[in-house]
Amino acid sequence: MTARRTHPARRRRWSADVTRHSDALDLEPGVFASDDPHQIAESLKRSAEASTRRKSSPFRSAMSMLVFYTNRAGRHLSQARLQTLDRAKTELRRLFGRPG
Template identity: 65%
Template sequence: MAQERQRWSRQVTESSNALDLETGVFTLDNPREIALALMRSAERSDRRKAGPFRSAMSMLSFYINRAGRQLSAPQRQLLEQAKDELRALYGKPRRQS
């Protein structure tokens, strides 16, 4: 059963109408670099259904949610900062703390 769930999330990442992601995008250690990589992927992808911002933000949220407890606190914080960077890149308001 656990294997099926892992396969499900991998299948979503690889074959859904989401994004064609750059390799290792979520392992970068700079939130701005993560946001820029997601932005590039969203702008280039022809597999997305929504606009580039929504697609990039959705993929980032999907990754955070699927990683769950296996994501360390520093890595989660880095990815949350990447959300703010992504908002800034697209001229969207940053979330309130």
């Protein structure tokens, strides 16, 4: 029996490919580079409201993209960065007038 091998570059880039070719949002450059949860949330909100590629509501699309990013980069993010992204979720709910 031989071990199954996957091409490392392909395995590492699949989430970028999903982001580019799926019904994902067209994000503003550097949206996740900010240290300000409010800026991240506002950028995601703008992208979700302007997107023609989304399938669900702007809130769900924006939140899904934030969760997708957190899940894909999670083990490589510092605790402080994860907290910033978690606060961005709270801020996104506030911007859309959602409880939580």
